[in-house]
Amino acid sequence: MRCHLSLYFTLSRDNIRSGDVASFLRELLRAIPGHLIVVLDNSNTHRARVVRELERDRERLHIEYLPAYAPELNPDEGVWSQMKCRLANGRPDDVDELEADLLCALGDIAASQSKLRACIHGSQLPPF
Secondary structure, three states, X not given: OOOOOOOOOOOOOOOOOHHHHHXXXXXXXXXXXXXXXXXXXXXXXXXXXXXXXXXXHOOOEEEEEOOOOOHHHOOHHHHXXXXXXXXXXXXXXXXXXXXXXXXXXXXXXXXXXXXXXHHHHHOOOOOX
């Protein structure tokens, strides 16, 4: 049986803080029914108290952390690689245009099961 893959994202013009991570996780919990497994890297913002408390308080939220310094395991790297290829020769005139280009590229990846599977298969995660 093949799983349907989804890509959820948010863009920020500022540095991401732990509260932003917690807010995003709460949005995911609202949008996705059932148990939710989230794979995060070891960023301090991902391991902050507010994130750990959210996981503790929401029994259907399960956070798995990638080992430190292991980008080869992170499917996000495949997303960024696809985006870089698509946006490589672009030259946005301002931040708003850059944001629009990013949203368009992310939307194309999110809409394609083959592109999402390539991100998973391109990582060295074990099959699931």
